[in-house]
Amino acid sequence: MRLTTLSSMAMLMLAGGMGGCVNISAPDKPIQINLNINVTQEVVYRLDNEAKSLIQQNPGIF
Template sequence: MKRPVIIACAALASLTSGCVNVTAPDKPIVINLNINVTQEVVYRLDGEAKSLIQSNPGIF
């Protein structure tokens, strides 16, 4: 009695299992990255360095 049930379950499982196909796409994959980079530089000079730069503008 158990053997026919096991065979029937195995046959049912083999009939319901599908085939999986993996294929590459025809067109290339395009990834569009819109990136906005903003940089802000904050600097502070002490009074002596600031006056030195103002008195000698060609130093840099």
């Protein structure tokens, strides 16, 4: 009985020693995320002849 108890304790200690070790630590420098985003928008107005003549007749409308 004593031998099985000792052998089972030895196996538990051996299994505990083989377990993985996880180490989590914060970085020394702050994390920087650079988002260089260039947004370009092009708006094109196409006026038909009627709208062009209306603008020419009333130049102060806008």
